[in-house]
Structures are given as C-alpha cells and as structure tokens.
Amino acid sequence: MAQALLLAQEAATCGEVPVGAVVLGPDGSVLAQARNHVESLQDPSAHAEMLAMREAVRVQGGRRLAECTLVVTLEPCPMCAAAITHFRVGRVIFGAYDPKGGGMEHGPRLPYRAETLHKPEVIGGVREQECAQLLKSFFQALRR
Amino acid sequence: MAQALLLAQEAATCGEVPVGAVVLGPDGSVLAQARNHVESLQDPSAHAEMLAMREAVRVQGGRRLAECTLVVTLEPCPMCAAAITHFRVGRVIFGAYDPKGGGMEHGPRLPYRAETLHKPEVIGGVREQECAQLLKSFFQALRR
Numbered sequence: 001m002a003q004a005l006l007l008a009q010e011a012a013t014c015g016e017v018p019v020g021a022v023v024l025g026p027d028g029s030v031l032a033q034a035r036n037h038v039e040s041l042q043d044p045s046a047h048a049e050m051l052a053m054r055e056a057v058r059v060q061g062g063r064r065l066a067e068c069t070l071v072v073t074l075e076p077c078p079m080c081a082a083a084i085t086h087f088r089v090g091r092v093i094f095g096a097y098d099p100k101g102g103g104m105e106h107g108p109r110l111p112y113r114a115e116t117l118h119k120p121e122v123i124g125g126v127r128e129q130e131c132a133q134l135l136k137s138f139f140q141a142l143r144r
Numbered sequence: 145m146a147q148a149l150l151l152a153q154e155a156a157t158c159g160e161v162p163v164g165a166v167v168l169g170p171d172g173s174v175l176a177q178a179r180n181h182v183e184s185l186q187d188p189s190a191h192a193e194m195l196a197m198r199e200a201v202r203v204q205g206g207r208r209l210a211e212c213t214l215v216v217t218l219e220p221c222p223m224c225a226a227a228i229t230h231f232r233v234g235r236v237i238f239g240a241y242d243p244k245g246g247g248m249e250h251g252p253r254l255p256y257r258a259e260t261l262h263k264p265e266v267i268g269g270v271r272e273q274e275c276a277q278l279l280k281s282f283f284q285a286l287r288r
Contacts, residue, residue, distance in 0.1 A: 038207070042201060042202075042205075042206070042207045043198055043201065043202075043207065044201070044207050044208075044227070044230035044231050044232075045194060045197070045198060045227050045230060045231070050189060053189070054187055054189060057186060057187065057188070058186075058187075061186075062186070063182070063186045063187065063188050064188075077226060077230075078222060078223075078225075078226035078252065078254060079222075079223050079226035079227045079230060081222075082221060082222035082223035082226060082247065083188070083189050083223045086188035086189060086221075086223060087188050087189070088188075100259060101259075103226065106259075107252075107257065107259050108222065108251075108252035108254065108257065110222060110252065113251065113252065115244060115245075115250075115251050
C-alpha cells in the first residue's frame, strides 16, 4: 500500500484524481503498478486498477491473476470491480472506502452477488485515513 | 447493428466470443468500431464495447460520448455497463439479452441504480435472434 500511495500522490501532482494501484505476484513481488490516467490519456476507463491489471497479465503471461493481489488506494468502482472478476484476481486490498462510487462494498457490491462467478477475497480500509486524506485534499484544492 | 453483427462474425472466425460494437457520432456516422479481442490481446477487459468507446473518444476528442450511440450485439457486462456511464454514452442499443452475464437489464442493472449518476437511454433486443444465434453457434462449436 505504501507504493500505491506514492503512485496516488504522483497522480495528484499531475492533476489526476489520486488513486494508485499495484499488482503483486504469487511470491509477493510487484508485477505491475499504475496510477490514474483518465486526464492524461483522455480515457475515462484509464483507472489505476485497470491499467495495472492489464500490465500484470502482459508481464505474467496468460490472462488470469488468480494467485495475485491487487492493492489499490480507493475502493474499486463497478467497472473495476467487474474487471477484477474478469481477470480472476485472487485478492483485493483497498484503502479508502467509496460510499458514492464504490462497487465492491457499496453500490452493486459485485463480489457478493449470486451471479458473480469469481469472488476475490476483499480486504478494505488498509491505511484508510491516508488514502482518503489524499483524495480529500485533492478535491478541496480543486474547489478553491 | 448490421455492422456490429459483421464485427461479431469476424470475432467468431478468429476464435473470439462473437461480440461486435459500433459507436455512432451525433450525426449518425460511425466514429469507432471494434470486436471482442480478449483472446488475441490476452486481455480480459478487451471487450468490443470497451475498445470501441476508447477509440471513439480518441477520434472525437474530449472524453465524453454524450451525443453518441453505442450499438453492440450483446447486452454489456457490468464492467462495460459501468464504463458506459464513465464515458457518458447517450444511448445504448444492444442485440441479445444476457441473463447470466449482463449488467444493464440483468444482474446489477447499473443504469437503473440510484447511485448511477449518468443513465444512458437503453434499447435492448434489436436483431436479438441473429445476435444470440451467433453466440449459440460459437459455443456449440466449442463444445464439439
């Protein structure tokens, strides 16, 4: 999560919503990492998790991340939560909860739905305050 | 939808689940088109709609498709349904309904949720039989 927080900070510096993501391989080493790139790529789907998961399968080969852990500073949105099931990610660790935009523990709660075929292990609230504070500061600065 | 069906047919020929998508601009002209590329790109997020929407914002400039129509042969999954709201697609026309994997009219029914901020117009079941038959034939052939 320390590395994901650094990536989120980098995103904020570049004027992006501060979210960072890291994919760890089965041995715990970093397979891939990314920050939010919605603005720089002008691509609303370029969330940190999406970019990190795509890079992770590229690096690892195959197209499943069953033995891998995705670490991300913010609760994934429904798009990313659904992508997590497509990539068969084994475990998701996220920082701040997102009651408005989250899709794992809020909104459609995709990992807990009957029709969701792949259900990752989910651990939320890791270094929650730091992750949330980054987002809060970013949006406060935007409003000034 | 005729063009989306051709793209879906092309996907099947290449061993991909046959789904095709076209994004129409405000004047009805084709902005972008794509077929499913999960196998060829080894990317579980490379659904036809995702690729077509990303290409459409690239071609059009900006990062919203508010005046655009996404035409796709299969009901979008939750990942694509959520991406549709991120891209602010104005209208979605799809072919076959997907009771197991769909995310618009089935499962989380994302366009109809209270927390979904952008709700596209949705028209399902257009040339439904042809779209569904392509998928059915593809999976029957796989099982042989």
